[in-house]
Amino acid sequence: MAVKSESELGWKDIETGCIVTEAGSAAQYPTGGWRSQKPEYDNSKCNKCGLCYIYCPDCSITQQPDGFYKVDMFYCKGCGICAKECPRDVITMVPEAG
Amino acid sequence: MAKRVGMEVSLAIGEAAKLADVDVVAAYPITPQTHIVEHLAELVANGELKSAYIPVESEHSAMSACLGSAAVGARTFTATAGQGLELMHEVLYVAASMQLPMVMAVANRALSAPLSVWGDHSDVMAVRDTGWIQIFTENGQEVFDTVLCAFRIAEDPKVLLPVMVHLDGFHLSHMIEPILISEEDEVKRFLPPFKYPLALDPKKPVTMGAFAPPVIYSEARKAQEVHLAGTKEAIVKCWDEFASIFGRRYLPVETYRAEGAKTLLMTMGSFSETAMETIDKMRADGKDIGLVRLRLWRPFPTTELRQAVKDAETLVVFDRAISLGSQAGPVCSEVRSALYNLEKKPRVASVIGGLGGRDVTVAGFEEIINIGIKMAKKESQQEIEIFGVRE
Ligand code: SF4
Numbered sequence: 001m002a003v004k005s006e007s008e009l010g011w012k013d014i015e016t017g018c019i020v021t022e023a024g025s026a027a028q029y030p031t032g033g034w035r036s037q038k039p040e041y042d043n044s045k046c047n048k049c050g051l052c053y054i055y056c057p058d059c060s061i062t063q064q065p066d067g068f069y070k071v072d073m074f075y076c077k078g079c080g081i082c083a084k085e086c087p088r089d090v091i092t093m094v095p096e097a098g
Numbered sequence: 099m100a101k102r103v104g105m106e107v108s109l110a111i112g113e114a115a116k117l118a119d120v121d122v123v124a125a126y127p128i129t130p131q132t133h134i135v136e137h138l139a140e141l142v143a144n145g146e147l148k149s150a151y152i153p154v155e156s157e158h159s160a161m162s163a164c165l166g167s168a169a170v171g172a173r174t175f176t177a178t179a180g181q182g183l184e185l186m187h188e189v190l191y192v193a194a195s196m197q198l199p200m201v202m203a204v205a206n207r208a209l210s211a212p213l214s215v216w217g218d219h220s221d222v223m224a225v226r227d228t229g230w231i232q233i234f235t236e237n238g239q240e241v242f243d244t245v246l247c248a249f250r251i252a253e254d255p256k257v258l259l260p261v262m263v264h265l266d267g268f269h270l271s272h273m274i275e276p277i278l279i280s281e282e283d284e285v286k287r288f289l290p291p292f293k294y295p296l297a298l299d300p301k302k303p304v305t306m307g308a309f310a311p312p313v314i315y316s317e318a319r320k321a322q323e324v325h326l327a328g329t330k331e332a333i334v335k336c337w338d339e340f341a342s343i344f345g346r347r348y349l350p351v352e353t354y355r356a357e358g359a360k361t362l363l364m365t366m367g368s369f370s371e372t373a374m375e376t377i378d379k380m381r382a383d384g385k386d387i388g389l390v391r392l393r394l395w396r397p398f399p400t401t402e403l404r405q406a407v408k409d410a411e412t413l414v415v416f417d418r419a420i421s422l423g424s425q426a427g428p429v430c431s432e433v434r435s436a437l438y439n440l441e442k443k444p445r446v447a448s449v450i451g452g453l454g455g456r457d458v459t460v461a462g463f464e465e466i467i468n469i470g471i472k473m474a475k476k477e478s479q480q481e482i483e484i485f486g487v488r489e
């Protein structure tokens with residue numbers, strides 16, 4: 001069954017007790033829309049320790065097949081935690097264009 | 099056959115919860131409710147009631163524990179009063195909007211300051227918009243019966259909401275009255291085991307109490323409002339079935355010698371019994387007078403109220419709470435708004451009394467009615483009269 005987005009749901013669609021019956025629905029929420037700056041990686045300094053991946057509060061960072069890490073901009077809210085925690089200064093926060 | 103026993107009303111509430119075979123009691127003692135949870139603690143300790151008893155550290159925690167217990171489908175009971183109810187405040191909304199069935203007895207009490215442990219309806223009025231079903235009671239038997247009904251209503255698959263049973267602090271909670279304690283098999287027949295259809299289950303994970311951005315919050319509230327308003331049918335049906343088994347009938351709005359009366363007094367809670375005596379006395383004196391008693395406070399029974407007062411010219415609404423800075427007692431405001439758009443309606447006067455445990459006698463209600471009649475004749479609707487206040 002196709003899942004309705006929040007803006008399509010009418011009051012009659014609300015489940016009893018406002019329960020969300022579908023697991024993992026938070027994945028549909030684009031926290032990336034909150035971002036005013038974005039992390040940029042200079043992988044030449046990266047030792048693949050994975051700390052950025054562990055600390056990201058939105059689970060926006062995933063490891064790539066080559067072992068380096070990449071940010072999913074749909075979720076990255078630009079908090080800068082990854083840049084703060086990276087022990088090798090791989091990550092720089094740069095303002096969003098526009 | 100049910101036994102008639104002389105019992106303190108608070109203890110009878112404990113007995114009702116025991117007969118309902120509650121699974122979880124989470125409560126914190128507070129006057130004038132303490133005897134209820136003390137009695138339940140005793141029943142659990144001596145093995146008469148097989149229930150989990152959670153002696154929490156505050157009312158906020160009591161209500162929070164009840165949320166969790168109801169969410170796993172356990173039959174849940176608690177009780178509180180006054181400041182305790184206010185400390186629960188934010189959690190009360192959660193219980194209702196997450197549709198977690200549970201029953202709470204509230205021994206209605208005044209609010210500080212000045213500190214008062216005595217009865218009035220200030221605590222109720224502060225939680226009136228929390229989304230709970232709220233029922234008032236007038237005597238010990240009604241409290242006992244209403245606790246049983248409250249479980250049945252709360253757990254009705256068409257309802258699934260928390261229910262408050264209001265009883266006047268001290269005036270009811272501490273009275274020893276003859277009460278018919280129902281037999282276990284009758285109660286079992288009336289109250290089937292609780293099957294919460296949404297009970298937390300690791301095999302079927304759900305999110306309860308999720309986050310709602312502006313795009314969906316209004317829809318959630320509208321759904322809640324329509325649902326709560328629609329529970330009246332199930333409440334009336336429960337009371338009908340209660341009557342067919344136990345022979346005692348309850349209605350959302352009840353009247354006493356009100357048929358065709360030009361002047362009506364309206365009360366809520368135990369003071370209604372005193373008011374009935376006043377009506378008898380005034381009727382004997384040849385006065386055209388009757389009484390309307392509000393039993394169901396939430397959802398508000400607008401249709402039944404309109405029907406009950408349709409022939410009256412004057413309606414004197416007696417409130418045991420003051421809505422500070424408002425233009426009438428809280429019940430009166432609601433009654434006025436329920437009648438305002440009608441072509442033909444009585445003039446409504448607001449008289450407040452019985453605050454912080456102050457008694458109102460049979461003669462007192464006669465005075466209240468006379469004050470109300472005078473107020474209703476005036477054009478001004480702004481006046482509030484607080485009965486019996488010394489200059
Ligand atoms: S900026 Fe914040 S949200 Fe974005 S990837 Fe780094 S830690 Fe995650």
Ligand code: SF4
Pocket residue numbers: 041045046047048049050051052053069085086087088089090091
């Ligand atoms: S924390 Fe820094 S060094 Fe470690 S994996 Fe992330 S980017 Fe590379």
